[in-house]
Amino acid sequence: MTFAGLVGAFVLGFQHSGTLGGALSFLFVAAILAVLEISLSFDNAIVNANKLQQMTPQWQRRFLTWGILIAVFGMRILFPLLIVVIAAGIGPWEAIELAARHPQQYAHIIEGAHLSIAGFGGAFLMMVALTYFVDEGKEVDWIHTLECRLRACASIRGLEIGFVLGLIMLFTWFLPEGRDGDFLFASVAGLATFLGVEVLGHVLDRKSMVAETAKAGLGAFLYLEVLDASFSFDGVIGAFALTQNLFLIAIGLGIGAVYVRSMTLMLVERNTLNEFRYLEHGAFWSILILSVVMFAQTFMEVPEVITGLLGAGLIGLALLSSIRFNKRIRVSHES
Numbered sequence: 001m002t003f004a005g006l007v008g009a010f011v012l013g014f015q016h017s018g019t020l021g022g023a024l025s026f027l028f029v030a031a032i033l034a035v036l037e038i039s040l041s042f043d044n045a046i047v048n049a050n051k052l053q054q055m056t057p058q059w060q061r062r063f064l065t066w067g068i069l070i071a072v073f074g075m076r077i078l079f080p081l082l083i084v085v086i087a088a089g090i091g092p093w094e095a096i097e098l099a100a101r102h103p104q105q106y107a108h109i110i111e112g113a114h115l116s117i118a119g120f121g122g123a124f125l126m127m128v129a130l131t132y133f134v135d136e137g138k139e140v141d142w143i144h145t146l147e148c149r150l151r152a153c154a155s156i157r158g159l160e161i162g163f164v165l166g167l168i169m170l171f172t173w174f175l176p177e178g179r180d181g182d183f184l185f186a187s188v189a190g191l192a193t194f195l196g197v198e199v200l201g202h203v204l205d206r207k208s209m210v211a212e213t214a215k216a217g218l219g220a221f222l223y224l225e226v227l228d229a230s231f232s233f234d235g236v237i238g239a240f241a242l243t244q245n246l247f248l249i250a251i252g253l254g255i256g257a258v259y260v261r262s263m264t265l266m267l268v269e270r271n272t273l274n275e276f277r278y279l280e281h282g283a284f285w286s287i288l289i290l291s292v293v294m295f296a297q298t299f300m301e302v303p304e305v306i307t308g309l310l311g312a313g314l315i316g317l318a319l320l321s322s323i324r325f326n327k328r329i330r331v332s333h334e335s
Contacts, residue, residue, distance in 0.1 A: 001254075001255065001258045002034070002255050002258070002259075005030060005034075005251045005252070005254060005255040006027055006030055006031065006255075008251050009026045009027050009029070009030035009248060009251045009252070010023045010024070010026060010027045011023070012026055012245075012247060012248060012251070013025060013026025013027060013248075014026075016245070026245075026248055029242055029243050029248060029252065030248060030251050030252040030255065031252070032242060032252070033239055033242060033243075033248075033249065033251075033252025033253055033255075033256065034252050034253070034255035034256040034259070035256070036239070036242075036252075036253075036256065036308070037252070037253045037255070037256025037257060037259075037260065038256045038259050038260060039308040039311075039312060040307060040308050040311070041232075041256065041257075041260045042260070042263070042283075042311065042312065042315060043282075043283040043284075043286040043287055043290075043311050043314075043315060044227070044228060044260060044283075045260045045261075045263040045264045045267065046267065046273070046279060046280055046282075046283035046315070047128070047227065047280075047283050047284065047287065048063075048224055048227070048228070048261075048264040049264050049267035049268050049272070049273055050273060050280055051220050051223060051224055052220070052224070052264055052265070052268050053268055053273070054220060055220050055221070059218075059220065059221055060265060060268065062221065063221060063224060063261065063264075063265075064261050064262070064265060066221075067221070067224065067225060067228070067261065068257060068258055068261055070225055071225075071228055071232070071254075071257045071261070072250060072253075072254035072257055072258075073250075074229075075228070075229050075232040075236065076232070076236065076249060076250040076253045076254055076257070077246065077247075077250045079229070079232075079236065080099075080110055080236060080246060080249075081095045081096065081099070081246075083109070083110055083113045083117075084098060084099070084106060084109050084110065099245075099246040099247075100246075100247075103244035103245055103246070104244050106244060106246065107244040110236075114297070115179055115182055115183050115186070115298055116182050116183065116185070116186035117186070118183075118186075118294045118295065118297045118298055119168075119171075119182075119183045119184075119185075119186035119187035119190065119294075119295075119298070120186040120187065120189055120190035120193075120230075121190065121230045121291075121294050122187065122190070122291045122292075122294035122295040123164055123168060123186075123187040123188070123189075123190030123191045123194070123291075124190040124191070124193055124194050124226070124227075124230045124291075125230050125287050125288075125290055125291035125294065126164050126167070126288065126291035126292075126295075127160060127161075127164055127190075127191060127194040127195075128194065128227065128230075128284075128287055128291075129284050129285070129287040129288035129291060130150075130160040130163065130164070130288070131160055131198075132284045133147060133150040133151065133284065133288075134150050134151065134153050134154050134159060134160050135151060135154055136151065136154040136155070138151050140277055140278070140281070141281075142278040142281035142282070142285075142318060142321060143281075143285075147281070161191070161195075164191055165191070167295065168183075168184065168187040168188065168191070171183065171187075171295055171298060172184045172187075174299075175298060175299075183298060190230075193226060194226075197222060197223050197226050198223075200219055200222060228257075232253075232257075236249070236253065239252065239253060275322075275326075276318075276319055276322035276323070276326075277322050277325060278318040278319075278321045278322045278325070279315065279318050279319055279322055280318075281318055282314045282315040282316075282317060282318025282319065283314075283315060283318070285314050285318075286310065286311035286314045286315055289307075289310050289311065289314065290307060290310075290311060293306075293307050293310075
C-alpha cells in the first residue's frame with residue numbers, strides 16, 4: 001500500500017507539473033503526510049485495539065478492509081468534499097472541479113469550516129476519554145491520585161455529559177457573535193453522535209448468543225469508524241498547510257491510515273495492552289489533551305506538531321511506567 005501510494009503521488013505530481021522535480025515534490029509531501037497521520041493517530045491505534053479485542057477475527061479483518069476504504073475514501077476524500085458542498089452551496093461534481101482546478105480556493109473553504117470541525121471532534125473525543133476514566137469498573141490506575149478521584153465520580157450519573165455541555169456553553173459564551181452558533185451546533189452534534197453510537201452499541205451487544213455475534217461486531221465496528229473520523233479531523237485540516245491538492249492529501253493520509261490500522265491489529269494479536277498495563281491510559285490521556293486542543297483551536301492556532309508531540313509524549317511515559325512496573329514484578333517474583 002505504501003509503495004502504490006508513493007507511486008501514485010509521483011505520477012500525480014508529474015501530471016500536475018510535467019517535471020521530475022514536481023513529481024519528486026509530490027512524493028516527498030505524500031511521505032510527510034503519512035508520517036503526520038501516524039504521529040497524530042498512534043493513540044487512536046491503542047484505543048481501537050482495546051475495542052477490537054472484543055470483536056471476532058472476521059470483524060477484525062473487516063475493520064482492516066472495509067474500514068480502510070471508509071477511512072481513506074470517506075474521511076480523506078468525501079468528507080472534505082462534503083464540507084465544500086455545504087459551505088459553498090455547490091454540487092458534488094462542482095466541488096471536485098474546484099478541488100482539481102482551484103485548490104487554493106478549495107483549501108480556503110475547508111479552513112473556514114475549522115470552527116465547526118473543532119467543536120464536533122473536541123466534544124466527541126472528550127466524551128471518549130471521560131467515559132474511560134469515569135468508570136467504576138476500571139481497576140488499574142496510572143496517575144493514581146487523579147484517576148482514583150475520577151473513578152470515584154462514576155456514581156454521579158451523567159457527570160461526563162454535564163461537564164462537556166458546560167464546557168461547550170463556556171466556549172460559546174466567549175466566541176464572537178456570528179461564530180458561536182456554528183460552534184454550538186457542531187459541539188452538541190458531536191456529543192449527540194457519541195451518545196447515539198453508545199446507545200446503538202448497547203442495543204446491538206445486548207444479546208450474547210452466537211447468532212448475535214455479527215451484530216455485536218457491527219456495533220463495535222461503527223463505534224471505531226466514528227472514533228477514527230474524529231481523529232481524522234485534525235490531520236485533514238493540518239494537511240492543507242502542506243498542500244492544497246485534495247488527491248495528494250488522500251494518498252498521504254491514506255498511507256498513514258493503513259499503518260495505524262495495521263498497528264491496531266498488531267497490538268491485539270501480540271496482546272500488547274495486557275503486557276504494558278499503562279499504555280492504554282496514556283492513549284486516553286492523549287485523547288483528552290487532543291480534545292482540549294481542539295476546543296482551544298476555536299481561539300488560537302495550535303500547530304499539529306505540538307499536538308503530535310503531546311500525544312506521543314504521554315504514550316511514551318505510559319510505556320516507560322509499564323516497563324518499570326513489569327521489572328518490579330519480575331524482581332519480586334525472583335526474590
